[in-house]
Amino acid sequence: MNLDNFSCQNPSCPDHNKTGAANINLYTRYGRKQVRLLICKTCGRTFSELKGTPFWDSRLDWDTIEKIYRSLLKGSGIRATAREFNLSKNTVKRYLRLANKDYQTVLNFLQERGVVSNGDSQLRELLNQFSSRRQASDRAGMAAV
Ligand SMILES: [Zn+2]
Incomplete structure (x- = not known):
């Protein structure tokens, strides 16, 4: 699974909006569509892959x-x-x-x-x-x- 296109959505994270920084991991999936919840290793915040789209x-x-x-x-x-x-x-x-x-x-x-x-x-x-x-x-x- 390629997570290179995702970036941290937390504005106060040093890796905010940086893609390819290898800080994004899969945390879990949720809901009917099995949307991925991603976690930023740098700041520990989780966010939906759907955020901002x-x-x-x-x-x-x-x-x-x-x-x-x-x-x-x-x-x-x-x-x-x-x-x-x-x-x-x-x-x-x-x-x-x-x-x-x-x-x-x-x-x-x-x-x-x-x-x-x-x-x-x-x-x-x-x-x-x-x-x-x-x-x-x-x-x-x-x-x-
Ligand atoms: Zn972050």
Whole structure:
């Protein structure tokens, strides 16, 4: 498990916001989503891996979130993905937007679950594809995606 992307969230800790300082360990997991509670070895504070990320403000379970991205990455459109998992198109679009907004968190999530390989080219390509598609339809004056 790679914790290099996490940093201590305690503002008075000497290692606050430092990534790759090897001070972060897994403390425990909690809740329905088995969210990781991390501990900073420097100051002893614990904090949730979700802290500071808008990505996880979601009622979907993580397996479903993973499936949404898997589906999009294998080339299914928003409509097809929504239909396959019985979601609204807006929900699928929301996860695309989140991948744009909180790119690193989404990338970490997908890498940890083995959805994408180590590089980030697959996710970048996906986002490029949808942003250029949206621009194209904006130019054509189409309201719906
Ligand atoms: Zn700390």
